[in-house]
Amino acid sequence: MKRRNFMSLLLAAALAATAVLAGCGNGGSGKATVRIGEVTRSLFYAPEYVAIAKGFFEEEGLNVELTTTPGGDKTMTALLSNVIDVALVGSETSIYVYQQGSDDPIINFAQLTQTDGTFLVAREADDSFDWNSLKGSVFLGQRVGGMPQMAGEFTLKKHGIDPKADLELIQNVDFANIPAAFASGTGDYVQLFEPTASIFEKEGQGHVVASFGTESGLLPYTVFMAKQSYMNKNEKTVQAFTNAIHKAQLWVEENSAEAIADAVLPYFENVDRDILISSIDRYKQQGSFASDPIIDEAEWNNLLDVITSAGELEKRTEHSELVDTSFAENAIEAVN
Template sequence: MTKIKFVALFSCLMLILLTACNTNEKSSIKLAEVTRSLFYAPQYVALEKGFFEEENLDVELQTTWGGDKTMTALLSDGADIALVGSETSIYVYTQNSKDYAVNFANLTQTDGTFLVAKEEHPEFKWKDLNDSIFLGQRKGGMPQMVGEFVLKKNNIDPHNDLELLQNVDFANIPGAFVSGDAEYVQLFEPTASVFEKEGKGHIIASFGEESGNVPYTGFMAKQSYLKENKDEAKRFTRAIYKAQQWVEENSAEEIAKVIQPYFEDTELDILTTSIQRYKDQDSFATNPSLKEEDWENLKEIMNEAGELKEDVPYDELVNTELAEEVANE
């Protein structure tokens, strides 16, 4: 073999090896979650079961505590991907943001709150809320919009037929319910089950069951990130899909055991009960693809709440390409 041919062959081999090495390099992703919630169980499963590591991803999770703060982190590059309510992407889009956030993987497909009452209501009907004091969630957020949507669906005007309280911060709602005059409150798990176990309240209805399928919480990233980091985003989506399938196929108790490190102050039986509630009402999406009919339901809920300033087409803010690709592999 001539020296020139040898050098050429050697160069080709080195190029192949370098390409393979680059493919195997671990990518880092900064992930911001809007709050620490049992509702996001599949995400914690993906972390604890090593599904991100299998995709050669080093995911750094931070809890940003609130939709506004989460979106600020995403838009300012403090996070690459955000787990937050899909309504926030609409708010950003309608502010004429140039590099707006796009929903590319859905995580939860129903509302995650429950109606909790101070007294037992063995034969509860939604009309029982008339003339009551109801402690709701923050105005403009998905829990509150869904809450009002469900009340209206049951012929209750939330601003005239009852006393609706919306002036309490999210973190302080449980304490305000216990110490205040409110007869009803809208709570997430595991707080709702903890209250029931401690005799502080009784779960009497599900807002998730009443409101139907909606892209309640999902993963989004800026347009520029998805364009420049398509491979990383696809591997991220594949890890989430693996976790969604694992959650679907395993018991609530097994899921609780896996994610307990993220909820050290909550007993295993409460975690198990809460997860089972969510599984029973199909809250956890089994596929990361965000359906158009669910998006339309989201817009209807926002419109009923007076928060949809303009129509936002599904094709503008939803990208199902990655989700469909990993689901069809």
Template sequence: MKRWLSLSLAIGLGTMALLSGCASQTPAKIRIGEVTRSLFYAPQYVALSKGFFKDAGLDVELTTTSGGDKTMTALLSDGIDVALVGAETSIYVNQQGAQDPVINFAQLTNTDGTFLVSRNKVDNFSWDQLKGKVFLGQRKGGMPQMAGEFVLKKHSIDPHKDLNLIQNIEFQNIATAFASGTGEYVQLFEPTASQMEKEGIGHVIASFGKESGSVPYTDYMTKKSYLEKNKESIQKFTSAIYKAQQWVATHTPKETAEAITPFFPNIDAAILESSVKRYLEQGSFAADPILKEDSWNNLQAIMESAGELKQRADYAKLVDTSFAKAATEGR
């Protein structure tokens, strides 16, 4: 009888241990809301396609939330756990006196991602050639428009006085509007800019990313309360992003283009490759997820120039680099 009880107890304990082990291996779910589907976010798609999140024990669900306001609303209402959006949105939330501030914990892009596209071929371009022209701009208060205005002002152009500036077209419709004949110049992301060139609709003549300098253009952020309750998952997430950033940095544009193709099924392979190459050459993909204070300050200088910043936001309050630093150190 004792022997039978001992055997039963051993089997029972073994079963419990097995079940416990299975439970501990259940992937932690993280819901990401990306502000738009953009090749600019190539490392994120590499992390998904190469299984880096899965390898880290995460079940990542990606949703395109289409717009900064919608993305932040989804985050604040718990519709998503993590937002991939411009760092300026966390500052806007802070300016509104949020009790549960939104914290930037990992940087994905390191420059503005837009290019100046001209309807006509331009030889020997100079920025003053834009004066008096119809310019199809971006949404007021968003990073593309603010970075664009910052660059224009650097070249002594007042975008609201020296240009015929159009800003009443939704982000997702800007390229279509330009293709339909609206505007002489437009500010576009890749791969749309290259597609315009291929179709003979426009010509890339300058980079706003090169002109505006290092800036935390797109970051991963979450509410402080979520961050404090899910530190282990956020660390795994950040480490997976860093792994993807390193992968992109050490592989050819063609290899990266192939890895992200499932996320851009309607884009020509050659266009994907050339777009990745263009972003790599100007340092648009952040080499690591650490959001540096000088970049944060440059962001706020751009916001101040656009008249969108009430007062400077405290880097120490809205940025937590502990997860990014641990990722780069292999912790």
């Protein structure tokens, strides 16, 4: 998807995002309120929920209002139209907006996840899985231009598979409907986040055969970002927010999957505890949760390589243009 199409989607989604998120206020707490829009509800974002559940935001004098806005386009629309203050979404969205020309760029300030969060799910279990098995298959992928799809294509190419020529790639299913499409019979393979992947395994609808997170390397995959103007006017709030996230990161690193599952259970009321535990353990084992909020340059450059490989980057946007590590650095000094 060309960047002009991405921006068109942002405009088209603006009214819907506003309708979903309108009505956010101070909550009457006297604390500074931060309205967060997350791109999806996933155990991939466990540290975010831990920061809320364990009271780390409150400790920092913040009241947070969390809304899920499925899809990067909708989340970015909400941020651009001031319906939310902070977005939790893939860094690529900030690049797309920047390359359209903006006098108020979206700045990445705190990293939450550092790998791709999707898993390759097959219809049948395969203990001796080989990536070449995908050749000639029907692959139910993610949105064009989004990080899951680009990381997926990057991995396929690394294994000598041309995603456009060696398989039938389906990319016209809305992000929120991909699991249902696979469950109804579309595709031989699908790319899914947790806990959906584990739920499919438990129900016998699919089997995890590989991880795109371990295959595509370290990336600033999901990041907290805000408008430059917001950050300039609310430096103390952004710093407090980053401090709370780092407290949660350290807590997640130091605690078991069972303890984390118990902390985030209120955000996944319809998911069995054993599924929460196995999903979190998968992410912990492959190092998906960032241990600190710093978005480093090496990871940023790997991100640019992935986007370039997908043909979605008009020009390389340097780390210094869209990343501010000062809040993360201060958080590490304050919290550790």
